Amino acid sequence: MRPKIKQSNYNMAQSINTKCVQAGYTPGNGEPRQIPIVQSTTFKYNTSEDMGKLFDLEASGYFYTRLQNPTNDYVAAKLAALEGGAAAMLTSSGQAANFFALFNICECGSHIVASSSIYGGTFNLISVTMAKMGISVTFVSPTASEEELNAAFQPNTRAMFGETIANPALTVLDIEKFAKVAHQNGVPLIVDNTFPTPVNCRPIEWGADIVTHSTTKYMDGHGACVGGAIIDSGKFDWMAHADKFPGLCTPDESYHGITYAEKFGKEGAFITKCTAQLMRDFGCIQAPQHAFILNLGLESLHVRMPRHVENGQAVAEFLASHPKVEKVNYSGLPTDPYYSIAQKYMPNGGCGVVSFVIKGGRAGAEAFMKKLKLAAIETHVADARTCCLNPATSTHRQMSEEQLEAAGIPAGLVRISCGLEDKADLIADLKQALED
């Protein structure tokens, strides 16, 4: 049941560019150059004894694709290499990745401290759905002081959570500060690193313990497949906080009394438990076909991200100088409140997503978007084609102007995800759409 593919035997010294292209899969003599798609639900064994060893987590190998598949493991190994982690797994979506990452160490009665500036889907997951499982949350401002962060912790807190660059607020997380407070309180920091990707930021290098992704975004990069991933740094010492993490530090009766943190150590415990228990019971596995397509995206991630950043920066600068634009949120602008922190964590830029407030509120945004020719109206971000969204007339249309304002989403706010087109064409499109 443990992955056959050793996830940590990559060359740490290699550049992220080389890892994007080659990490995770090294074919042997005469084997396929490209990652094979193992299109099989099940795997054959010669004896029941052989299979028994897999079920006991005694031997490495595969038995059923609901839990694990070699194609997924090749791609997960690449993601572990990219983030500098010890082990990784793919999930069917980013939502499943964040749920699994949290639920692997939380149970009924646990508590989470989370940044309030996170993706709406994750906010609902934690504040509504996980609340029904008896898991409570305290939301904190991403700009809270150490004292304020510490004050949010309770004896039953089991994890701290935030997004490197939040979708859609575009706030930037002070990863070192959050990691310090999490560790002072004996819990891991989980960081959703979807927007910058490991090409622009590697949270584990700044103290994060577990990294999650919606691979649906830049990693796939072409709007082709929904997917997610969890990468474990292998650094958090579960046994040092055994009272908080009984799931990792006491015997699992559903696996013949195995204690994950003892048997698989710091490097293997989290991902092995997440696979053996949560994948077994919830089955949110990524299809091997999707893992293959995801890998095609990863092979060019290091080439695409700088272009997304270049286009995002150019569009943000153009919008900031336009008289019809009230405000621009983009951490690459020196006037942005997150500029200096973004320079620290992402010196090569963050991502291609920009948001701005257009004069004239909801009607102004609607009129502007109707005129766009290149930028398509979509509930999506982070792929090759530029797209945009006005929350007030789409995802948040049930809210009044006052409610929108209170939520920090003014009616005239437009989120634009800059794709890989030529920046001059993108700016020309925005310019004509902003004309009267």
Ligand SMILES: *Cc1c(COP(=O)(O)O)cnc(C)c1O
């Ligand atoms: C999109 C997104 C998610 C959810 O991912 P899905 O793949 O759509 O399930 C989670 N976190 C962030 C930051 C996202 O942008």
